[in-house]
Amino acid sequence: MSAILSSAKAAAALRTSARVSAELLVVLVMAAAALWLLSRMWSVVWPLIVALFLTTLTWPLAEFLRRRGWPPALAASVVTVLSLLVAAGIVALIAVPVASQSGELAEGVTEGIERLREWAAGPPLNIGDDQISGASAAAMDRLQNSVGSAVSTVVTGVSTIFNGLITAVLALFLMFFFLKDGPRFLPWLTRQLPGRLATDIPVVATRGWQTLGSFVRSQAFVGLLDAVFIGLGLWIVGVPLVLPLAVLTFVSAFVPIVGALFAGLVAVLIALVSNGPTDALIVLAIIVAVQQLEGNVFQPMIQSRSLGLHAAVVLLAVTLGSSLAGVVGALLAVPVAALIAVVWNYLREQLSEPPHEPEAGERLPAAPGPS
DSSP states (O other), X not given: OOOOOOHHHHHHHHHHHHHHHHHHHHHHHHHHHHHHHHHHTHHHHHHHHHHHHXXXXXXXXXXXXXXXXXXXXXXXXXXXXXXXXXXXXXXXXXHHHHHHTHHXXXXXXXXXXXXXXXXXXXXXXXXXXXXXXXXXXXXXXXXXXXXXXHHHHHHHHHHHHHHHHHHHHHHHHHHHHHHHHHHHHHHHHHHHSOTTHHHHHHHHHHHHHHXXXXXXXHHHHHHHHHHHHHHHHHHHHTOSOHHHHHHHHXXXXXXXXXXXXXXXXXXXXXXXXXXXXXXXXXXXHHHHHHHHHIIIIIHHHHHHHHHSOOHHHHXXXXXXXXXXXXXXXXXXXXXXXXXXXXXXXXXXXXXXOOOOOOOTTOOOOOOOXXX
């Protein structure tokens, strides 16, 4: 005889589903409102995020100087100046060798273009000089017709560079204040919050800060691995400017997806104009292999251990972040996922019931024996 469904249980299940759906809808609306507010305040939020990343990277040195008795303002000033010097040194390592070999690179580019033209003129393409000249004339006409859009693109690029400089300056000042007054923040926050929030939010903030530091350090380690392996491959192949390319690879590792593509494109281009197409293909294969190992093995493993996230969660977070917000979303996806995990674990700790301890004289239930 088949069981008969209970109308009361079905109605109760529907009511529970409706209530849970309504609560989830309210949570999603609040999350959407919070994201909208963040987007409206992005000109302030983005420098704050950059400053937090820089602070987590330089905090160990500032804390070391504090423990040696340095005043907070002096320790923060020294660390900030050292950070500027390191940034300037990185730029010098990239720019000076490139400038010294700019003549050779220009000749290599010209020779590469001529080789490409000769290859296109032969089989299987058999493109004649008249066709190349016609294509060049058509390209010039199109370029002249699109002067207005080119001007607007240049204006947009100048505006982007200007906004980037403003962001860098604000982030630098914020980093100095975070390094100087960071230890005072949690006590001040505790005094401002009422009731239980005075305990919960500082604890979550402390764990979030530790998680953010783990993310920045793990990202720096992954970038170092990329720079070492790719630089070693470039040195074996005999590509010039190995050190600047390795430094560029390390710096670009902090910008997911686009950073790796940019650094790889520069390395392949230099190999093409200096060593020829064969070495350029070898360099491309080396970069693709290292990037695949980094993206699918090194980064998920290192970040999953340091952040307490599964490697699959890291991959899915980067994919979702890049699809929602491009490069910025890919950059922030993993730390945001880690911070969500921190909040979730803390909520689980607070909502979990303590384990039952037997009272005096109470007997524990016997373990089930074999039947």
